[in-house]
Amino acid sequence: MSEFININPEPHVKSHQGNAVNFGVPVSYVEAKTNHKPDYGRDMLDYGNPAYNQIDARKNAYLLSKLSNNLDSEGKIVLYNLLKTGKLFARDAYDGSSTLENLYRIINEPRLTFLDPKDIVKETIKTLADPYIITQNFGYIPESITAGTDFVNFAKGHTCPAASIEFDLADRKPAEFVRYIEGLTSPQRSVKTEIKYSDLLPDRLEAMKVMIEQKTDFKFLGWDSAEVTIRPDENAYLRAKIQEDYRVPNSRSMIDVLMQSAFMELGSRGTYDSLTDERSRDTGDGRGLNQFEIAFVESIVDGESQKVPIVYMELDDEATKILRYTFSPETTKKHLTDALDKGHNIITGFLTNIDDYGNVITPDGHEIMLTGYEYDRSGKLWFKYNDTDDGDYFAPSWLEADKFIPTIHHANVPVSVLNEGLA
Secondary structure, rough: OOOOOOOOOOOOEOOOOEEEEEEOOOOOOOOOOOOOOOHHHHHHHOOHHHHHHHHHHHHHHHHHHHHHOOOOHHHHHHHHHHHHOOOOHHOOOOOOOOOOHHHHHHHOOOOOOEEEEEHHHHHHHHHHHOOOHOOOOOOOOOHHHHOOOOOOOOOOOOHHHHHHHOOOOOOOOHHHHHHHHHHHHHHHOEEEEEEEHHHHHOOOOHHHHHHHHOOOEEEOOOHHHHHHHHOOOOHHHHHHHHHHHHHHOOOOOHHHHHHHHHHHHHOOOEEEEEEEEEEOOOHHOOOOHHHHHHHHHHHHHHHHHEEEEEEOEEEEEOOOOEEOOOHHHHHHHHHHHHHHOOOOOEEEEEOOOOOOOOEEEOOOOOEEEEEEEOOOOOOOOEEEEEOOOOOOOOOOOEEEEEEHHHHEEEHHHHHHHHHHHHH
């Protein structure tokens, strides 16, 4: 929260395509590196995390040692930094498992034979150490691979909502993030989670109806909950293997491929294809997810957030003009800052190409993840955000709130924030 103290920020703003354009990095975001050789036994004994007192030190020292033996020197440093930040001992997974235990399972339990467990672990811990490296950039594939196939060779991708949900999981729930990776790279090629029907909709039968309409793979557990199975599309594994062996700079990692595919499948009713990075055209525009599908996926992945999709503007039928806003700028600002104050990251969709008169030049939209906010010395509010489609810029960016709010089309806001506004 100290990045904006005593500085005048220059925003990392958006071009009309929705890409970040760097007019000067607003904050210093240089991660301190260490050449300290990890001594897991000593460092664990010195570790001051209160949660650590509840776990078995010898067991975790053993798991750390085994994990470290499967990493190169860079991986060992990243693992050590995760140890010092406390993320390795986080137990925020749905099943109560820790980050460390799930990483160990990737190494010690059967994996899909065409993916290297060491590569999986290294990419996973790098993402946990800095979730801002997550990208939706599709990447290029060598012609020797694409010849005679259905692969599309382009850099930009269409998975901004899925990549944002991936970011949120890595940022807020490291153990659950690794549990997903462990399941998706296992022979089962899936991960299971339990949800409450009330996490989707207040009415139980309506919640079941929505899951059926979304073609969700779920099992009835009782009158209050269901078990949902989440899996990528079949082509995701071929795509992940290509990214493992032929990844170009600034494109998706193998785990980005699997996580984003899994969330796109869940939201698109099983119509997403990792070879084209699009969904079937009979379900919409053949690209990403709409605001209701995004909220559905978020509710499955993080039901505790209790978020609902709020549409902040009404467009004409041709999507060429903003007719009205459903909330005042101050109310919208309060929704977002209150949600951030409660520790939520907020997926926010905005129009990327409108003029000063509310005319929509092209009906292009993009989703980013709001992660914080600050006021500058003049009292102006700035939103901190992550954009998974900002090329080679892998750090937080900033938007001036007063300029950004009129472009917001929708955002997934916790019910608790909305209820407080009605009180």
